[in-house]
Amino acid sequence: MKIGIIGAGRMGSALVEGLLRAGIRARDIWVSDKDEGKLERMRSLGVRVAPKEGVLACEVVFLAVKPKEVREVLEGISGFRNILVSVAAGVPLKEFERLEGAKLFRVMPNILCRRREGAMALCPGRADARSVKVVRELLSQLGRVVEVEEGQLDAVTALSGSGPAFFARLLEAAVEEAVRLGLPKERALELAAQTMRGVGGEVLEGRDPEDIVESVASPGGTTEAGLRELGEVKPLRKAIRKAWERARELAG
Numbered sequence: 698m699k700i701g702i703i704g705a706g707r708m709g710s711a712l713v714e715g716l717l718r719a720g721i722r723a724r725d726i727w728v729s730d731k732d733e734g735k736l737e738r739m740r741s742l743g744v745r746v747a748p749k750e751g752v753l754a755c756e757v758v759f760l761a762v763k764p765k766e767v768r769e770v771l772e773g774i775s776g777f778r779n780i781l782v783s784v785a786a787g788v789p790l791k792e793f794e795r796l797e798g799a800k801l802f803r804v805m806p807n808i809l810c811r812r813r814e815g816a817m818a819l820c821p822g823r824a825d826a827r828s829v830k831v832v833r834e835l836l837s838q839l840g841r842v843v844e845v846e847e848g849q850l851d852a853v854t855a856l857s858g859s860g861p862a863f864f865a866r867l868l869e870a871a872v873e874e875a876v877r878l879g880l881p882k883e884r885a886l887e888l889a890a891q892t893m894r895g896v897g898g899e900v901l902e903g904r905d906p907e908d909i910v911e912s913v914a915s916p917g918g919t920t921e922a923g924l925r926e927l928g929e930v931k932p933l934r935k936a937i938r939k940a941w942e943r944a945r946e947l948a949g
């Protein structure tokens with residue numbers, strides 16, 4: 698199966714790298730971008746570079762340009778009947794409906810698709826059962842896929858689309874403080890990252906986050922003292938809400 702990607706920026710290149718790591722042959726990945734520098738990088742990975750029209754011949758085409766660039770890409774497309782997967786934040790499925798005969802999907806992925814640990818929310822639009830299966834199977838090679846309704850995608854954008862940046866900032870802050878307390882940065886990074894990964898693993902296995910909190914925080918102990926300072930983690934709540942608002946603005 699040939700896979701096309703229009704837009705080889707941050708998200709598009711993460712998809713390409715994830716697909717390559719998943720064992721998809723470089724010659725089956727076709728990429729188009731405006732920026733010659735990005736195309737050069739794609740060539741260095743062995744993937745094919747082509748104008749938009751060439752990429753549209755692929756069975757599955759990811760649209761990974763900025764939301765405001767989607768219209769421009771759609772202009773002049775005719776006769777496209779394959780699978781189109783838009784990863785553009787905020788751009789509704791109805792924007793793509795004039796592509797008659799195309800099977801349409803919105804997906805909110807994240808940058809961690811690069812290492813096949815992406816968190817992805819899939820929302821099928823006008824698509825047959827076979828196409829849904831194809832897209833599901835393809836995405837599941839890049840990480841974890843959940844299906845959501847279109848109205849929930851902006852919340853996904855805020856939570857897991859932008860999430861890697863928010864969680865990285867939390868990790869960074871924790872590490873900076875530990876370094877101030879005397880830990881070498883490398884050690885602190887390793888310990889903090891492993892802790893974050895472990896918490897994620899526990900939760901994915903079904904453990905309630907509150908249960909993790911309770912199992913660490915003994916009365917009168919160090920964790921309890923720290924948790925009192927942390928409170929409701931308001932800045933993170935505000936960041937998620939702001940990102941959600943921005944996704945809704947992009948939807949126009």
Ligand SMILES: NC(=O)c1ccc[n+]([C@@H]2O[C@H](COP(=O)([O-])OP(=O)(O)OC[C@H]3O[C@@H](n4cnc5c(N)ncnc54)[C@H](OP(=O)(O)O)[C@@H]3O)[C@@H](O)[C@H]2O)c1
Nearest residue numbers: 704706707708730731732761762763764784785786806858
């Ligand atoms: N970055 C993330 O973590 C993330 C996560 C989830 C979803 N997304 C979504 O992914 C999409 C891309 O985001 P990004 O962060 O990857 O943006 P980006 O780094 O700016 O990448 C977009 C790329 O598309 C190229 N492009 C623009 N118009 C084009 C056209 N007509 N044909 C071919 N290529 C074209 C751009 O080239 P120029 O630079 O020359 O304009 C740029 O290289 C957005 O819609 C975003 O909502 C991103």
